Amino acid sequence: MQLMDLKNEGIDIKKNIPLSRFTFTETGGPAEFLAFPKNINELKKLVEVTTDQTIPLTVIGNASNLIIRDGGIEGLVVILTQMKEITADIKNHYIIADAGARIIDTSEAACQAGLTGLEFAAGIPGSVGGAVFMNAGAYGGETQTTVHSVDVITRNGDIKTYTHDEMKFSYRHSLVQENGDIVIRATFALKPGDKLAIKNKMEYFNGLRRAKQxxxxxxxxxxxxxxxxxxxxxxxxxxxxxxxxxxxxxxxxxxxxxxxxxxxxxxxxxxxxxxxxxxxxxxxxxxxxxxxxxxxxxxxx
The missing domain is CATH 3.90.78.10 (UDP-N-acetylenolpyruvoylglucosamine reductase, C-terminal domain)
Structure with a gap:
């Protein structure tokens, strides 16, 4: 199967699209091919086709902490922002978020569920996948402090789950920077808290952000x-x-x-x-x- 054949299966694929439309810097050259998978199954098909055809594959999230050079990117660029479901498992104190969900929205979902631990992320503009990839942090908090497990798809199309310890988190670093696996979902382990106190803390951090950034x-x-x-x-x-x-x-x-x-x-x-x-x-x-x-x-x- 050829890459563009996947359009017939309902996968949104475009050619020669300026990536400046999607980056927070509003800069960046074109993607040779650009796809927006809506779910894990579509992403899996894209990964498998690019592997079979040896097409370079680049995966990005919300493109908030990213510079794409002016020559653009060869091969296929996959943007995960349509994979954005967030669910709360209040009984087990988990928030489960797709890689393309904004970490801001994930923090808000935790607040609505009365779960504390993600307040630091209330103003971080990146995606969940990007936050895990970079071990994003702000105001004394880091993504690694809340991650319970991470679901990924390998470059061979296999789906696997890493525990927190297997992710090898350190300052602005995680395992998936080393092995090329693609984050598809993260489960955050949080603690019960007071909704108003959580909201106030989020608003405090966002006030600092607006004042200083x-x-x-x-x-x-x-x-x-x-x-x-x-x-x-x-x-x-x-x-x-x-x-x-x-x-x-x-x-x-x-x-x-x-x-x-x-x-x-x-x-x-x-x-x-x-x-x-x-x-x-x-x-x-x-x-x-x-x-x-x-x-x-x-x-x-």
Whole structure:
């Protein structure tokens, strides 16, 4: 079976679509093929066809902490945002969420079920799959603290489940970054709590986010990992780089750890500014800044 034959089975597949339509930076080149599976069965078919035909396969979620280079991505790009079911198992204190569900919505579902533990994620714009993949965190919380198990599909089309310990979580890292498995669902183990207290905590965190982060501009969120013993934003400010602009990409005047699209930015603008900041921080402080944002795709010809 050919990839485009799957359209006849009701799978939404498109050709040569700009990925800037889907990234939070509003940048990125085209996908050679782009698919939006609605369920695990459709995803499984896409994985199996690309494996059979040796077509490169790239899976992304909400594209909130992602830079796609201006040359785009060869092969098939799968966006999981239509796989977004969230259910509550109140008896066992679980929230079960599909990979394409927003982690914000998952946090809200936990609140409505009177379950505490996901308040830190109330403002994280990524998907559940992305949060698990990156071990996303904010305000002292991390995804790993709540994950009970993760369902994945391997690149051979097999479905398996990892326990929390098997996921090898660490700072902004998980097992699926190493083995290429695709997160399809996560089960979060939470604790009973007071709905009002949970809601108040979520609103408090979102208030901090609005006050400190440049939410008025497109961005990929926090760009750099926090180096041990240092804070990224203050180093960038001390280096005189806050407000630095290359093309339409600017180091945020509101939060120096963010790079925002102030108008017409390209992925190349973003990457050039990232490299400039990395080089200056290394020169001035002898600190190697690693990117937290995921960078994929090819350079533009």
């Amino acid at each position: 440049p939410l008025e501009y497109p961005s990929c969120g926090s760009v750099f990992k926090r180096p041990q013993g240092h804070y990224v934003g203050p180093m960038i400010i001390k280096a005189g780089l806050q407000g630095k602009r290359i093309g339409g990409a600017e180091d945020s005047k509101k939060h120096a750890g963010f790079i925002v699209n102030v108008g017409g930015a390209t992925a190349t603008d973003y990457l050039n500014l990232i490299h400039l900041i990395q080089n200056e921080i290394k020169a001035q402080f002898d600190v190697d800044l690693e990117t937290e944002v995921r960078i994929i795709g090819k350079e533009k010809d």
